[in-house]
Amino acid sequence: QCDWSSDVCSSDLIAMSFETRRRSIRRTTKQTKVFAPSLMDKAARGALMLGTALGVSLSVYAAFKPTPVLAADVACAPDPSGSTTSGPELCNGAGDQVVFTANGDLSVALDGVVTNGTQAVGLDIVATGGTYNVDVFDIFNAGSLNGTFAGVRINGTGATGNGDLYLDLSVANTAVHGNTVGIDVFNQAASGTGNIAVTTGTGGVTGGAYGIYTRSYNGTNTVNVGTGGIGASARGVFARANSGDVTVNVSGNINGNTNNDAFGHAVYARGDSDATVTVNVDAGVAVFGAFLGNSSTGSAIYSRSGGGDIVVNSDGDAFGGIFSNNFSADTADTTTFNVTGGLIGGVGHNGIEAHSDAGLIDVNLNAGASFSSVTGMGVFARGGAGGVDIYSEGTVSIVAGGAGVFADTTGTSGGITMNLYGSVFSFGQAGVVAHASGGDIDIYTGAAVTGTGIYEGITATNSGAGNITIEAIGLVTGAAEGIEAGSTGSGAISITAGSVSGTYGVRAYSTGGGSVAVTTSGTVTGTFSDGVHMSSTGGATGGTTEFNGSGTVTGAVNGVWEYNGNVDGDVGAYANGGDLTVTGQTGDGINLQTGGTGDTDITINANGNVMNVYGAIDGIAVGINNAASTGDINVSVGHVEGTAGYGVYAENNGSGNVTLTLGDITGGTAGVWAHTVSGNVEIGRAHV
Secondary structure, eight states: OOOTTSSTTHHHHTTSOHHHHHHHHHHHOOBOOOOOOOHHHHHHHHHHHHHHHTTOOHHHHTTTSOOOOBSOOSOBOOOTTSOOOOOOSEEEEEESOEEEEBSSOEEEEEEEEEEOSOSSEEEEEEOTTTTOOEEEEEOSSOOEEEESSEEEEEEOEETTEEOOEEEEESSSOOEEEESSEEEEEEEOOTTOOOOEEEEEOSSOEEESSEEEEEEESSSOEEEEEOTTOEEOSSEEEEEEESSSOEEEEEOSOEESOTTOSSOOEEEEEEEOSSOOEEEEEOTTOEEEOOTTSOTTTSOSEEEEESSSOEEEEEOSEEETOEEEEEOOOOTTOOEEEEEOSEEEEESSSOSEEEEESSSOEEEEEOTTEEEEESSSOSEEEEEOTTOEEEEEOTTOEEEESSOSEEEEEOSSSOOEEEEEOSOEEESSSOSEEEEESSSOEEEEEOSOEEOOTTOOSEEEEESSSOOEEEEEOSOEEOSSOSEEEEESSSOOEEEEESSEEESSSEEEEESSSOOEEEEEOSEEEESSSOSEEEEEOOOTTOOOEEEEEEEEEEESSOSEEEEEOSTTOOEEEEEEEEEEEEEESSSOSEEEEEOOSBOOOEEEEOTTSOEEEEESSOSEEEEEOOTTBOOOEEEEESEEEESSSEEEEEEEOSSOOEEEEESSEEESSEEEEEEESSSOEEEOOTTO
16 A cells, blocks of 8 residues: 555655645544653763764664664765665765665664755655664754655554654754655554654754644654744644544744644644643743634644543643644543633634533633633633533633633533633623533632623523522623523522623523522612513422622612512512612612412511612512412511602512511602502501
């Protein structure tokens, strides 16, 4: 079979496009990560080269490293006339090409080797005759390896397996350029377990399409990018394995989109099955994907695993965002992002985008990092049964044209946890979004959260039995609801907030009969509708709705509105934690209603605090509407005003009582109207 990297058909295949030549490879092979040669190996190399420089015979330094068995045992001196040469492990000088065809383990030392780029491959090593190990390194003097196709190519795909392939250009810092690929190293026999390790230094690597391309099968695959960096138009680094681990360590800038179009990854790291994929980016480093593309076609960092963990540790800039996709069906296989610095984002990209079929997605945004995306989201995480966990420190700011932070999970058990201590701002969509299908949602925000356009500041929905808990300490602002929480299942909803503003200040609803509780302690404003709007329906024996507040609540319609349609579903509004003022600008100050059967009590209580309620119609309007209800109405409040209607309007259509303990009450129609079908009515304060 003709492999695109073999000498047998290189004249035909080199003319083919780089991508076409690898299609068959991508369908049948996989990449992994590798360990670099040890310090002992490097010491042996140094001793070997020093001995050579002093004129010591080859037999002397054979003790430091076994002499390889080569196709030809001649001096490695590239011939300027254009012919290829094959030779021993020590090469120096300039020429057109260096070629080795190994029939055993091979070690090649490069001392200032320069290939002039007239041949397809500058340094070409073929180790396909058996399971051969190849070790190539530079020493003493930097060289320059150039080719019309590849600067360096090492083919270790043996007929009986794969040996280890090492390339280390970090000692003398040799530079590499290929018109299609800079460095091309692969050992992809399906039965092979050979490792790959490629290390570059300050010399840098450039390629027309790929900077570094490594492809292993069952062995590990490691790429260490030195400070010289990489430039390419499609992939700065491409590292792939089938079942071996893949690791990419980045210490130099990478531009994976030198064409400045919508396609190109700076780092592409992939493990097909049973492989851990790890990408590490050092502080002060910038990696560039397709800045104008989207996350899947042109990320700064693209990571993928078919059956293992994904770990991305980034302390540098990632222009084009960070993308991961974990296809593992095992909930133990996690996806982890640790971002400790740099600017993360792009134009059409999400700053971070993570997908996982099963395992946990864990995103940690630490001090020094910032996120900015013109049309994409700041953080996007879509998980499975393992759930999603997103954390940001207080100094981390997220700014995005899409949602600032978005998370959703599939299945009945995947939960979402967000602890966002830094600010979140979207200039086109919601600030924070969470959707679950049964797992719990737990959101904490410690700084300002803003949603614009027609979207919410914070929105959370659950279509299963899981609970929703939101605690918003900083100001929350929405162009739609300030805070919205909705559940179609039986889970409870709990919202605790300081100051909130939106069309509804806070809107919380359950259609599965779950309890709904809202507590506010600052300034809550509903600019188009109610300040606080709450409901629970659909429960055979349902939960309660309860508002607790201090500060002010103002609604363009009602100040506080609650409805409970459940059996035994109670409704309450309380001043807790301090004085409370509630205002309904065109409706009622407080409007509480029940529609269920059973013991459906309505309670309003100032709890010893000053509670002032103002309504454009009624100050307070409460009603038990089901004749089969046995619930009572209890109202204990201070100052109440109803401009066009009643100060307090209380109607019990069931069999329960009405008890009103009131302070100063005024109404445009009357101060108080109270009625019950068969219970008792008791009104305190005789002067009312």
